[in-house]
Amino acid sequence: MVLRKSGDDTLIWDSESPYPTTDVTTLLWRGFAPSGSGVISIPQLIEENADVLRARYLSWIYELGELRISGQRLIDYLELRPGFSYWWTTLIVEKDNFSKSPLINDVIRFLAFEHWALGRTFQRITLASSNEALADCLRKWCLKSQVAFEWERLPKRPGSLRWVRRSFAVLPVALKGWVWLLKYLTDRWPLRGAGVAAWRNSHGSTTFVSYLFNLMPDTVSSGRHESQYWGNLPDMLLRQGSKSNWLHLYLPSSTLPNSRIAAQAIKAFNETGKATEIHVTLDSFLSVRILYHSIQDWIRLAWKGRKIQYSIAAAAKTGTDLWPLFSEDWRESTRGVTSMSNVLFASLFDAALKSLPEQKMGYYLQENQGWEFALIQSWRIRTRGKLIGVPHSTVRFWDLRYFFDPRSYQRVRRSMPLPDKVAVNGHAATDAYIKGGYPLKDLVQVEALRYLYLANLDERSKFSSTTCLTGSRLLVLGDYLESNTRRQMLLLAQSSGALPNDTLITVKPHPACPVHAKDYPELRLTITMEPLANLLPEADIVYTSAVTSAAVDAYCARVPVVSVLDPTMLNLSPLRGCEGVIYVSSSESLIGALRAVHLRELPLPPQSRFFNLNIALPLWRQLLTQCA
Numbered sequence: 001m002v003l004r005k006s007g008d009d010t011l012i013w014d015s016e017s018p019y020p021t022t023d024v025t026t027l028l029w030r031g032f033a034p035s036g037s038g039v040i041s042i043p044q045l046i047e048e049n050a051d052v053l054r055a056r057y058l059s060w061i062y063e064l065g066e067l068r069i070s071g072q073r074l075i076d077y078l079e080l081r082p083g084f085s086y087w088w089t090t091l092i093v094e095k096d097n098f099s100k101s102p103l104i105n106d107v108i109r110f111l112a113f114e115h116w117a118l119g120r121t122f123q124r125i126t127l128a129s130s131n132e133a134l135a136d137c138l139r140k141w142c143l144k145s146q147v148a149f150e151w152e153r154l155p156k157r158p159g160s161l162r163w164v165r166r167s168f169a170v171l172p173v174a175l176k177g178w179v180w181l182l183k184y185l186t187d188r189w190p191l192r193g194a195g196v197a198a199w200r201n202s203h204g205s206t207t208f209v210s211y212l213f214n215l216m217p218d219t220v221s222s223g224r225h226e227s228q229y230w231g232n233l234p235d236m237l238l239r240q241g242s243k244s245n246w247l248h249l250y251l252p253s254s255t256l257p258n259s260r261i262a263a264q265a266i267k268a269f270n271e272t273g274k275a276t277e278i279h280v281t282l283d284s285f286l287s288v289r290i291l292y293h294s295i296q297d298w299i300r301l302a303w304k305g306r307k308i309q310y311s312i313a314a315a316a317k318t319g320t321d322l323w324p325l326f327s328e329d330w331r332e333s334t335r336g337v338t339s340m341s342n343v344l345f346a347s348l349f350d351a352a353l354k355s356l357p358e359q360k361m362g363y364y365l366q367e368n369q370g371w372e373f374a375l376i377q378s379w380r381i382r383t384r385g386k387l388i389g390v391p392h393s394t395v396r397f398w399d400l401r402y403f404f405d406p407r408s409y410q411r412v413r414r415s416m417p418l419p420d421k422v423a424v425n426g427h428a429a430t431d432a433y434i435k436g437g438y439p440l441k442d443l444v445q446v447e448a449l450r451y452l453y454l455a456n457l458d459e460r461s462k463f464s465s466t467t468c469l470t471g472s473r474l475l476v477l478g479d480y481l482e483s484n485t486r487r488q489m490l491l492l493a494q495s496s497g498a499l500p501n502d503t504l505i506t507v508k509p510h511p512a513c514p515v516h517a518k519d520y521p522e523l524r525l526t527i528t529m530e531p532l533a534n535l536l537p538e539a540d541i542v543y544t545s546a547v548t549s550a551a552v553d554a555y556c557a558r559v560p561v562v563s564v565l566d567p568t569m570l571n572l573s574p575l576r577g578c579e580g581v582i583y584v585s586s587s588e589s590l591i592g593a594l595r596a597v598h599l600r601e602l603p604l605p606p607q608s609r610f611f612n613l614n615i616a617l618p619l620w621r622q623l624l625t626q627c628a
Contacts, residue, residue: 008122012113012138014129015154016568027116029109029129030568032585043567045112053111054403057104060322061092062405067315069308076414078304080297080343084377088417089342089370090333092326095400096369098547098572099481100338103325104400105570106134114141114320124148130156136324144321173331174302177340184341185291187259188283191250194263195280198270200355202278204243205385206624207356209364209375212248212262212281214511217255223268225279229365229392231449236617238276242624245359246279247352249371253511254529259283285351290344297343298335305334338370346374353382361624362387366422368401376417388623389419392450393549394574394610395432406437418442423623425449426611446619448611453533454556455613472540472594476525477532477554478509479545485513488545488564489520494587495594496522508535510548532557541597543590547572552610555581560597562590 013019014029019039026039033039046053065087069077078086087093097104125147127138135151142149168176210229219226225234225246237244248266256262262281269279309330313323332338349371362379364372366389379387395402408416422438424430425448433443476492478485492505499505506526509515517525528535532553536542542554546566552574554561563573565583575581582597584590612619 009124009126010122012125012127012129014127014131014134027113028567030105032567040116042109042112043571045116046108047571049112049115050397053108053115054398054400055405056111057108057400058403058405061095062407064092064312067312069311069315074308074312077308078301080300080346083381084346084374085414086301086342086346088373088377089346091329091338091370092333093373094368094370095403097398097400098569101329102569103133103328105568106131106137107322107325108570110134110137110141110322110325111320122147124150126150126152128152128154130154133324133328137322140321140324173336176337177298177335180337181340181344184344185286188250188286190259191263191266191281191283192286194266194284195270195278196284196355198275198278199245199280199284199352200357202243202245202357203275204245204278205358205360206237206242207245207247207359207362207385209247209362210249211251211365212256212265213251213253215253215255220255220265223265223272225269225273225277228450231452232615233449233617233620234277236620237624241276243276244278245356246277248279248281250281250283251512280352282345282348282352285348285355287351290347290351294340294344294347297347298340301339301343302335305330305339309334342370342374345371346378349375349378350382353378356383359383359385361385363390363423364388364419366391366419373417376419380417386420388421388423388444390423390446391425391429394552395424395429396549396572396574397432397576398570398572402432403436409437409439409442425451426609428610444623445612446623447614447617449620451553451556451611452613452615453531454553454611455615457533457537457557473504473506473538474594475535475539475542475554475559476505476507477542477544477548477550478507478513478515479548480510480512481547482513484545484547484564484566485509485515487566488543489515491564491584491587491590492543493520493522495591498591499594506535506539508532508550541594549574551575551581556610562593562597 009024011022011024011026012029013026016031019026019028028039028041030043031041032043033041065073065075067074075085075087080086091101095101095104122145125138125142127135127150129135129151130153139149139151168179171179208230210227214228216226216228234244250256250259250262252258256265266279266281266284269277273279312330313327362385364375364387366372376387391402404416409418411418421442421444422433423446424433424443425446430443430445434440476488479488505523506528507515508528508530511529515527517527532550536554536557536559539554539559542551542559542561544551544554544561544563546564546569551561551563555575555578560580561575562582562584563575565571565573565585567585573583582593584593
């Protein structure tokens with residue numbers, strides 16, 4: 001590209017390709033600048049101003065919900081039926097910045113740029129990018145600031161989607177919703193009715209809402225339900241004679257690859273449970289009636305969303321106009337696949353809870369996804385029992401799903417749907433919630449069910465001050481997202497020439513994202529799905545993706561951790577800010593990290609910094625007793 005040069009010219013470089021050499025001020029939109037280069041890194045600015053930027057973003061979302069549309073708050077305008085506002089299930093509220101709404105990363109970068117630009121003068125800003133929404137935002141900012149703007153449109157990277165997904169991607173957003181619904185019904189109809197009769201006649205007064213995923217394969221084959229999300233809590237309930245109900249959201253996996261096998265598993269769980277555990281799936285309540293009401297809700301929502309989209313865009317222009325970066329999420333949330341799935345799930349939750357006898361307690365896996373807010377609202381309508389949200393893993397600073405503007409936590413009429421308590425699994429989660437403004441009185445301590453095995457790991461005694469790379473056993477922990485796992489594995493493949501021949505590489509993929517050795521012929525890989533409890537004691541170094549919470553397992557097991565830092569995303573590492581973790585973003589830095597890592601014992605067991613790890617579960621016992 002050619003940039004006209006001036007003392008007040010600024011180039012914003014939004015590409016992973018090398019930036020051009022120029023004498024104007026250069027900002028890397030998604031990259032880290034070499035030390036002493038004079039180039040400014042937006043990701044670095046984000047880390048330096050993280051608290052301010054996150055708070056400002058959350059405030060923007062809160063105020064958007066409070067906008068007056070046709071004399072009502074947007075929250076109230078999107079009420080589809082008494083007690084159920086669709087607003088809380090939208091992508092805008094969910095804020096899934098690493099999977100569903102990647103443009104949120106650009107929103108945070110834009111706020112970081114604006115923070116940096118305060119007090120500076122500009123003659124011209126040139127954006128080199130393929131991102132049209134970002135160009136629209138920056139153009140409006142420049143117009144308001146009386147700065148000349150130029151957009152150097154870079155070519156978009158060719159997509160890696162298969163032809164079926166590429167064909168789906170170009171469909172009109174509303175048509176995508178109908179295609180998704182047809183496929184969903186085809187895939188899930190075999191689950192219809194599975195466990196419903198037992199559910200309606202249940203004598204249990206405690207309900208768990210969980211995923212039918214991440215199950216122990218050995219127990220599934222014997223007809224027993226054992227979930228890695230809930231550890232030995234169900235066994236404790238059985239020993240106490242407590243009866244429970246389990247409402248599962250089915251996700252395909254190697255253990256339950258399709259809904260027919262999942263329906264058979266539900267039947268086996270109920271037969272083995274002998275009325276002490278009742279199991280159904282959300283899809284068990286599918287019916288023509290549910291489908292009819294869901295489509296009615298979708299049509300009404302699509303009409304409302306289209307009617308007010310220009311009013312919202314105009315109102316959102318107050319201050320910094322970020323709406324171009326949100327408009328796609330709005331369309332998707334009001335007439336796309338997300339809206340179709342959300343209204344269907346809301347109807348299914350309502351049907352499931354309506355057919356269940358009155359409950360005293362409910363527990364659900366809390367990640368603040370859209371379906372959870374549908375669950376909370378249906379729970380409030382259909383039962384008087386208490387509801388507990390259970391964050392089952394780590395709470396990362398930049399996982400924005402877990403954070404809201406503090407004003408959202410005021411429990412007033414028509415406020416944000418909240419559980420009665422949030423069951424936090426240790427000091428790290430507690431600190432994250434409190435710093436995010438969550439009321440301390442609404443937090444309760446429990447044991448970290450997914451991580452109890454850490455309490456039983458043998459003390460590491462084989463520490464060395466020699467370089468680990470020679471003869472090391474490298475454990476690779478994959479990610480839920482294919483793109484993250486792919487980036488991680490490509491860095492390792494590019495580093496293969498620097499790895500000694502006797503390096504043993506073991507890869508444990510995420511259950512939802514398999515890794516195939518044939519895709520990386522440069523590497524000699526062993527693929528395994530063994531539990532981390534078996535793998536960590538045998539590892540010298542752990543190499544993790546940019547996002548996976550399994551990095552905390554390794555850190556707590558006192559195994560050196562090397563983690564990918566993806567400059568195209570926010571720092572979603574659960575070990576952000578932890579001493580001793582090495583982050584890499586290139587094959588060169590990965591090779592250097594592997595050469596530099598030394599095994600050494602940490603002065604204190606780090607588990608206590610993260611999790612409550614008493615296998616007797618005294619905190620869970622106390623919670624269950626208090627809420628019984």
